[in-house]
Amino acid sequence: MMGTLRRGLGLLVARRRRWRSWSGLPPPGPGPAPPRPRGYSLLPLAAFTWFSKPATQEKEEEEEKEGADEKPSEHSDAEANIILMLKRAKLYIMKEEPEEAERILHEALRLAHQSGNTQAIIYTYDLMANLAFLRGQLGNAEKLFKAAMSYLLAGGMKQEDNAIIEISLKLASIYAAQNQHEFALPGYEFCISTLEKKIERERELTEDDIPAEEKANTHLLLGMCLDSYARYLLTRKQLPLAQKMYEKALQISRDVQGERHPQTVVLMNDLATTLDAQGHYDDAYNYVKRASDLAKQTEHPEMHMVLSNLAGILMHKEKFAQAKRTYQEALKQAELKGDLTSIQHIKEELAELSRRSKGS
Template identity: 65%
Template sequence: MLAALRRGPGLLAAAGRRCSGARLAAGRGQGARGAGRGSGPRRGRSGPSPGAVLAAVAAFSLFSRNAEEEKETQEGENAETEDTIIFLLKKAKLSIMKGELEEAEQILHQAVGLAHQSGNKRAIIYTYDLMANLAFLRGQLDSAEKLFKAAMSFLLAGGMKQDDNAIIEMSLKLASIYAAQNQHKLAHAGYEFCILTLDEKVAKCKDLTEDILPAEEKANTRLLLGLCLDSYGRYLLAHKQLPEAQRMYERALQISREVQGETHPQTVVLMSDLATVLDARGLYDAAYVHGKRASELAKQTEHPEAHVMLNNLAGILMHKEDFLQAKQVYKEALNQAKQKGDTASIRHIQEEMAELARRKHSG
């Protein structure tokens, strides 16, 4: 897989335990649909949201722990330079949060220059990872690819194994870049490499005792596998490979349930995602069961995107031709969207309600 990645020319998957990003079902004729039915998730946009990139920067960040939190344990003549690098990295992350992307890029260039001068490989890797995420956010996919590959090369040259979570995380991001560029062979190869490698790793680590491998590391590896399944499922759904997408989402949901619990925000999102796939396949009864449960849990846990899940549920009800209940659920979704000031969702729900009215009258 690594050879294939190096050969490939230069969408970032939000790496980590994301709890946002629940999907707003696409309107008629929009998004991914199966045989003209079902609603695709709101993931077909041209690039990730700033929140998605920040999730990639923060969650599963094996580098942030190494580069920042372990600073106090390191000594030597490069301590002052290291302090400066850490300051620059924090400043760059703050600029990204503020949406000041050009300034963030300039700061990161300063940081990586100092890291190279001081020979701090850990800082070089972490900075390249941040620069790659930023490049993707700015739509610079070729640059993002090269930076991820550079970081991977440093890790592998330092003796890191190909099944290390850091390598898998970057491989997933590269697969997502190829997906965004419609390089489908490389995208499929990348996703499958990540999933197969993590499947083998999870199986090998399953029976290891706590003193050999902490439970937290086992859980992190399973969650990363869930993330890969989720990302691949989105890709398959977008290309209407619905049975395969369903299998990916079912596995991702199972992992999230087992590791994080039924009410965890990410579990709720995946439940709604699975409902979307089932709806797209025309399996409306099964879709309704999952969609209704996701909406109930979202309400119970005060999920930030409960209105999105209600919208998805209403879409399923519309496809079941339960127009009366669909209208009620759409109204509830619209009220919540208005309370939260989500203008994009408001507009979309209104479009869906108009579609409902057309179907009701034509029926």
């Protein structure tokens, strides 16, 4: 049933210039970072997918393979209508027409309840929750995510299942955005500790026991949780602990996805910004320099931001001539991208650099 449907798995963003996410839906993670103090010139980056394939997708793919030979007429009329409505809703989400998407999703949910299609109910709740999150309706998103989770648990899914962890991470992120720290902190800790224990238990299992891809996705989900938790800790000004979380997330991304993966580059950058904020300029430079080299080699979409951060760290190291050249390169790339926010930021930093170099 409903094997053709897909439950989403989000991307993480540290920068709130715009959402980058699966199917145009919002990622988990805390809200906008607090304003940077004067002279703190580094920008966290929008992140990319941790997953080559959603961690919650395996079960549905198995179901789809089992029903691959099933003729369309074998689907009930209600199920076919639900599938069509959900496809239309996702299209309206991508077209940034949330009101129409929400209207269709409500109709799909009504039909799913009428037909008793539990999988369709769960999938629709999840889409509705992500849409509510995208629109800043955090209270509504929380209720919808909890509804989806309750159906999954009632169906026998264990709390350590990746699908439950994904929803738990989204809920922790909602609480973080609402400054409900008494719920956000245990939420993040539950996700991380549960996945770490799960990975430890699965360490000795062979591919006959558990597919390698499933193992990899569990590791990547842990990396995603660590990344999101690190950004939350930054908003709480807990820099040493945030650094530790970024280091773990970076190691996972390197091990599973490779050093050239866009997510790995993002994590190098974000770890560098955390080190820079603590005054560890040499260590910060090493990470951001490697990130900038990789960004150039791979034509990373946010290369101009990595270069801007490299220039900022060079400025903090009082390498003013190098910083100026790097800022100018970053500005050129930002102009090619048409990134007005970064253009303004880099120009402000160039002005600050001019003042500091004259005063040195």
